[in-house]
Amino acid sequence: MVQVLEIHNLTKRFGKFQALLHLNLTIKEGEIFGYIGPNGAGKSTTIKTILGLLKPTEGSVTLFGQDAFKQPVNIHQHIAYVPGDVNLWPNLTGGEVIDFLLSLQTHVNHARKQELIERFELDIRKKCSAYSKGNRQKVALVTALSIDAELYIFDEPTAGLDPLMEKVFQEYVRDCKARGKTVLLSSHILSEVEQLCDRVGIIRKGKMVEVGTLEEMRHLTRMRFTVETAQPLQDVEQQTGIHDLSKQENVYRFQVDSDQVGEVIQYLSRFHVKKLESQPPTLEDLFLRHYGEEIKEGD
Structure with missing residues (x-):
């Protein structure tokens, strides 16, 4: 070209x-x-x-x-x-x-x-x-x-x-x-x-x-997951690759390292998953990867 x-x-x-x-x-x-x-x-x-x-x-x-x-x-x-x-x-x-x-x-x-x-x-x-x-x-x-x-x-x-x-x-x-x-x-x-x-x-x-x-x-950042389960997820905080976890009743929202998506899906399969949504990282995610610390500091 x-x-x-x-x-x-x-x-x-x-x-x-x-x-x-x-x-x-x-x-x-x-x-x-x-x-x-x-x-x-x-x-x-x-x-x-x-x-x-x-x-x-x-x-x-x-x-x-x-x-x-x-x-x-x-x-x-x-x-x-x-x-x-x-x-x-x-x-x-x-x-x-x-x-x-x-x-x-x-x-x-x-x-x-x-x-x-x-x-x-x-x-x-x-x-x-x-x-x-x-x-x-x-x-x-x-x-x-x-x-x-x-x-x-x-x-x-x-x-x-x-x-x-x-x-x-x-x-x-x-x-x-x-x-x-x-x-x-x-x-x-x-x-x-x-x-x-x-x-x-x-x-x-x-x-x-x-x-x-x-x-x-996009491989440089994380996928966004929203998961709803019939029963609470056990030891979710200890799972490798899961970050920024939040929970409301049995609805979990978190981010997953791109190279750990398979392992996280395998972990979730042990529970009765009622809903699973995933989103690829956006350009904003990529941008924040480079400027996130400065933004947090108010720069």
Whole structure:
């Protein structure tokens, strides 16, 4: 598969502050890659470096086989980008901003532009000074998704959008993939990443701590079990692999290490099980695996 984006040993320092440290990442053609981490983890710094807006302290960034800092003009002809906080010209209308930005592009789908304006319910006659944050995001999303780019980069793109508009965005991201395009989606909305992305990267304090498909990463955490039995479970606290046990009458809720699921099922079979529900770990579980201690500490 063709590599659209290759980041090698990327390091970025702002004075004594280290924003990124030896970051390595590859994104393949036609995939949706989710990039997650809390505020300050280095997501936006990574994206700004990819776009050539920041020069790395060390390392390299290659897009479509070209150096991101030596051939930015060629590269940017094939990229559409939406930041997490969109600033627009206050005295222009939303429609004027969209038309101006699209006039700078060579591959524009005007029919899709009209469709996007309607689907996002954007009033393009209003001046941008009257727009809410969500409407400013809509202007950027309509513009970016109207471009037939090879790589779409979204940095917290649904900030300020209501749930219905988030679903519209997700629909168009899937359409990008169906057309063979590549998407880099940075988001703190874990359910959004989980629904859309083929692979996920978790960044923590400027370091990439986990990369893979959800299936590849799910073995790193625990299954959730809900069990109802006719009689109490005996010695359940002593069973290997069972964690975070809670009980209400004869209904037990707990987590199970993925490599111990078989043994736990065998243990439960000794009792009269009336109901058994299991859920695979979610992306949020994977996220908490890396940040759980900090969250508990209130960081």
